[in-house]
Every structure is written in structure tokens, then in C-alpha cells.
Amino acid sequence: MSLEQFKKMPFSLLYQKHMIPVSNEIMNVVLSYVKAKTNGQxxxxxxxxxxxxxxxxxxxxxxxxxxxxxxxxxxxxxVAKQYNSAHNVSYMVAPAEKLPLKDASVDLVNAGLAAHWFTVDQFVNEAARVLKTNGCLAVHAFYPGTEIEYKELSGDLTALMKELWDTLFLYCDLSKERILTQYQNIYEASALKDKEWVKDIPFTMQMSIHEIIAFIQSICCFETFKEKNSEKAGQFLINTEKRFRKILGEKADSIQLNVQMKHFCFMACKY
Structure with missing residues (x-):
């Protein structure tokens, strides 16, 4: 699957607006690891x-x-500059495999929902180059197994989400395998000796039917689906919404579903 879709402004805006929220659980894991390894410096x-x-x-x-x-x-x-700015945050166009930074200059190299796109050997070597002594690498993403809890309908809703992922997976490439193995390839490729691989970090959010449909549209696999057959992709969304409504009944629009995903995180420290 080409990365060209990420270079299109409409998809970038869609991604910013409808991708699932940042996982505070993941951020706490990463920051706790960094602070422990840097001894409070x-x-x-x-x-x-x-x-x-x-x-x-x-x-x-x-x-x-x-x-x-x-x-x-x-x-x-x-879009990052427009929506996620702060006085001490800057942004730059640069590849993951060639960072515009000096050797041993960085405390943390982080990659969230991104490392499955990288040329892994080059990236882990580049991360090791720019990290200071006691600097940390953290790469993380969510596992696309989704459980939905809502009264006695949880089983049917979770089964529907599995079918949706199975369809979207048809439009994924190698990145899918990297996610399904929870970044095992990055764990094995990193030469940093002090490393941890944390799996199955739960993350629960409340979502309506409309928010789930919007989230599907923000996934790059769906964007590829749409590019290959826009009519079929559009019908897929319509049918998906109909199936949710059939399960949930006449109050479907007012229902907030408990949607659980699991994240995973590979972390390493440079000594």
C-alpha cells in the first residue's frame, strides 16, 4: 500500500478529526519508562x-x-501545525530513516501509529545514532482487534467489528503483518540491549455509531479501498451502519458503546 494517501490534504484532515483518541495509557507507559531510565535528569x-x-x-x-x-x-x-501546536513544539518534513539531528542529541525517539511504515533496519539504526546515553526509543500502535461492550449485545457487536477488520485487511500490505505481530520485527531489529516489549495494554473509549463509521474512514486501509473502488467502499459504509442499527434497534442513535482496543509498545534504552 502506497504512503501517497497520507500526502493528500483531505485524508490528513480526516485522520486528524476521526482517528481514535491518543491513548493516555500508552503515554504513561512511555513517559514512566523514560523518567526511570534518565534518573530524573x-x-x-x-x-x-x-x-x-x-x-x-x-x-x-x-x-x-x-x-x-x-x-x-x-x-x-x-495539519499538525494547525491543530497540535505549542510554544516548545516544532514540525519538519523528514523521513524516519534520516533524521535532521546531531549524534547523541535526543532524550526520546517516539513513534506512535507509524513505525509499521518505516524501513525498520534503517530506522532503528538512526534512532540509536541520535539518542543520548540513557536516551530512549518508544514505538507503539493499537492492535486491530476490537471488542464492543453493550448489554447483552456485546457478542454480536464484537463479531461485526471483526468482520469489518477482515474486510479492511484485504486492502493492507506488509504494514498489517507488522501490526498483527505487535512490532516483533522492530524488537528483533533493534541492537539496543536494554529493551522491553509490552503487549495488550487496554484502552477503552465511548463511541457512537456515527463515530465508529467516521473512524473507519480515517483508516488508511479504507482509503485504499476507496481509491480502488469508491462505489463498493461507499456501499460498505452504508451496509455497516445498517448492520449496527439492526443490532442496536430503534435507539441506536442515542447509544454510546464501550469500545476496547489493545495497544502495544516496544521500548529500549541506549547505554
């Missing part, structure tokens, strides 16, 4: 690689003197 610089629209960049701002977000997409960086 002042944190000067964090780099959010593949930052997209800056959704995981901005939460780093209170914890570092400076934060830099990098991405290969002009449109994603443009």
Missing part, C-alpha cells in the same frame, strides 16, 4: 518520528524542553 529534546498530524507529539510537550515532530508528508505536517 532534565529532559531536553523528544522527537516524534512519523508524527502525522501531531496527535502523539503534543502530549510530549509538557515533559520536554523541546519537541520536534517529523513526517514525510507535507499535508500531515501542515
Amino acid at each position: 532534565p529532559l531536553e529534546l523528544a522527537v516524534d518520528v512519523g508524527c502525522g498530524t501531531g496527535r502523539y507529539t503534543l502530549p510530549l510537550a509538557p515533559h520536554f524542553k523541546k519537541v520536534l515532530g517529523t513526517d514525510i508528508s507535507d499535508s500531515q505536517i501542515h
